[in-house]
Amino acid sequence: xxxxxxxxxxxxxxxxxxxxxxxxxxxxxxxxxxxxxxxxxxxxxxxxxxxxxxxxxxxxxxxxxxxxxxxxxxxxxxxxxxxxxxxxxxxxxxxxxxxxxxxxxxxxxxxxxxxxxxxxxxxx
Amino acid sequence: xxxxxxxxxxxxxxxxxxxxxxxxxxxxxxxxxxxxxxxxxxxxxxxxxxxxxxxxxxxxxxxxxxxxxxxxxxxxxxxxxxxxxxxxxxxxxxxxxxxxxxxxxxxxxxxxxxxxxxxxxxxx
Numbered sequence: 001x002x003x004x005x006x007x008x009x010x011x012x013x014x015x016x017x018x019x020x021x022x023x024x025x026x027x028x029x030x031x032x033x034x035x036x037x038x039x040x041x042x043x044x045x046x047x048x049x050x051x052x053x054x055x056x057x058x059x060x061x062x063x064x065x066x067x068x069x070x071x072x073x074x075x076x077x078x079x080x081x082x083x084x085x086x087x088x089x090x091x092x093x094x095x096x097x098x099x100x101x102x103x104x105x106x107x108x109x110x111x112x113x114x115x116x117x118x119x120x121x122x123x124x
Numbered sequence: 125x126x127x128x129x130x131x132x133x134x135x136x137x138x139x140x141x142x143x144x145x146x147x148x149x150x151x152x153x154x155x156x157x158x159x160x161x162x163x164x165x166x167x168x169x170x171x172x173x174x175x176x177x178x179x180x181x182x183x184x185x186x187x188x189x190x191x192x193x194x195x196x197x198x199x200x201x202x203x204x205x206x207x208x209x210x211x212x213x214x215x216x217x218x219x220x221x222x223x224x225x226x227x228x229x230x231x232x233x234x235x236x237x238x239x240x241x242x243x244x245x246x247x248x
Contacts, residue, residue: 004193004201024202026174026222030154032200050150054220056198069128074180076156077128078148096178098150098222 007056010034012093013124019115019121020105021124032122033097037089044085044107049100053077058093062086131180132247134158135218137248143239144221144229145248157221157244168231169208173224176202182217186210 005023014021017038024032037060053060054076062069062077063086069077079085106114129147138145141162148156161184172216177184178200186193186201187210193201230238 001191002188002193002201002203002207004195004199007198007200024200026154026178026202027205028178030150030222032176032222037136047181052148052150052156064126067125069126071128074131076131076148077126077151079126081151083126098154098156100151 007034007094007096008066010124011031011036012113017092018065019118022121023096023124024100025101029101030098031101031120033099034124035095037087037093037095038091039089041087042106042111042113043086044109046079046081046099046103046107049081049103050078051103052076052098053087054096056094056096058089058091058120061088061090063088069083086113129221131158131218135160135180141216142200142237144244146245147220147248149225151226152248153225154222155244156241157223158248159219159221161211161217161219163213165211166230166233166235166237167208168212168233170203170205170223170227170231172213173205173227174202175227176200176222178222180220182213182215184219185212185214187212193227211237 006017017036020033020035022031057070060071065084138160141160144157146155146157179195184195188200
C-alpha cells in the first residue's frame with residue numbers, strides 16, 4: 001500500500017522551529033523534509049551537497065555572502081554546494097527541503113541546534 | 125548570482141500537457157520538474173528510480189495496479205521504483221516532480237508521447 005502525504009497535516013504536527021522532519025525518500029539517497037522556521041538560523045555551508053528550498057507558506061529570507069533572496073509561497077531556490085547561507089524567517093515560514101540523505105543539518109559545523117539524521121527521521 | 129524560481133511564472137510558460145520541464149537540479153543527479161497534466165497519461169514504471177509527485181494545483185489521480193491515489197494541492201506521493209503507475213488528471217493539474225536525472229519520462233517504454241531529457245532541459 002502506497003500512501004500519499006498531506007503536507008498541511010504534517011506541518012500541523014511539527015512541534016519545533018528549525019527541526020526538519022523527513023516526509024519522503026527517493027532511492028534511499030535523497031530526502032524530502034518539512035520544517036517550520038522562525039527567527040535566524042545560522043550561517044553554514046554544505047561542502048558537497050546542493051540544497052533545495054521550496055516555500056509552502058510565509059516568507060523565507062536566505063542571506064548569502066553577496067546577495068539576499070526573499071522567497072514567498074510557491075518560490076524555490078537551489079543553494080549550490082559550498083555556498084555559505086543563512087536562512088531567516090521574520091514570521092513563521094513553512095518550507096519543503098530536498099537534499100541528500102548525507103546532508104548535515106548545519107553543514108560543516110555542529111551546534112546545539114544541530115539535528116541528527118535520526119532525529120529528522122522520526123515518524124511524523 | 126543565485127536566482128529564485130517562481131513556480132507560478134514557470135507554469136504560465138508551459139505550453140503543453142505531459143511535457144515536463146526542469147526548474148532545478150541537485151548535485152547534477154536529481155531534477156525538479158514542473159508539468160501540466162490533463163487527461164490520462166500511460167501505464168509505465170521506472171525500473172530503478174523512485175519518483176516523487178507534489179501537486180501544486182488541481183487534482184492528480186495516480187492509478188496503481190491494486191489501488192488508486194487521489195492527490196490535491198499540497199499533497200505528495202513517492203512511487204517506488206518498479207511500481208506500475210498511470211497518472212490521470214480529469215481537469216488540468218500542475219505538479220512538481222522530483223526524480224533522478226536518469227529517469228525516463230515513460231519509464232521502460234518509448235512512445236510518441238515520450239519527452240527526452242534534452243526536451244525537458246530546455247530553459248523555461
